[in-house]
Amino acid sequence: RSEKVWITIGGVVLAAFFATVAIDAFVMGATPPSDPKMIDPAKVSTTPPFDKPGLVQVGPKEYDANMTAFTFGFGPNVLNVPVGAKVNFHVTSKDVVHGFEIPGTDVNMMIDPGFVNSASHTFDKPGKYLILCNEYCGAGHQLMMATIIVG
Ligand code: CUA
Structure with a gap:
């Protein structure tokens, strides 16, 4: 029973990790770092x-x-x-x-x-x-x- 709990917690942590990576990638993609050499x-x-x-x-x-x-x-x-x-x-x-x-x-x-x-x-x-x-x-x-x- 406690094994199931730990597997579930592990899964949740893993899912949270991937979600963070995905959100980071999305945010970075949406707002690329501005290049100081770029002129409008x-x-x-x-x-x-x-x-x-x-x-x-x-x-x-x-x-x-x-x-x-x-x-x-x-x-x-x-x-x-x-x-x-x-x-x-x-x-x-x-x-x-x-x-x-x-x-x-x-x-x-x-x-x-x-x-x-x-x-x-x-x-x-x-x-x-x-x-x-x-x-x-x-x-x-x-x-x-x-x-x-x-x-
Ligand atoms: Cu071709 Cu300018």
Whole structure:
């Protein structure tokens, strides 16, 4: 008789344990932990440094390029970079998922709305480089590009 009681208690404890795990999983799933780096995509245009997209000199031969991606373009549309400069691209999207590829370099990123993705490249050769979107993002996808002029 007392054995039955203990088995029942054991069962109840086990059930309570699983219920706790299930509730935790549900609550966590319902409210994912907020990422401090996340920007509300609707507020990208008013959030520094993306309120003033462009080049910022951060060293003797080093620049940050803070850029936005949107349907269907990049801000800014043209970057003028001195030969030999290292450029750290920091890019976020104002709307949907875009791509950020600079053919002829290793820069190739996916740009998620509100998340800042980064990549660097040193432009040793003068010339014209293209920034292309390589994620299908809608009717104007093929037209989505910007230019880097190194010289
Ligand atoms: Cu943006 Cu394709």
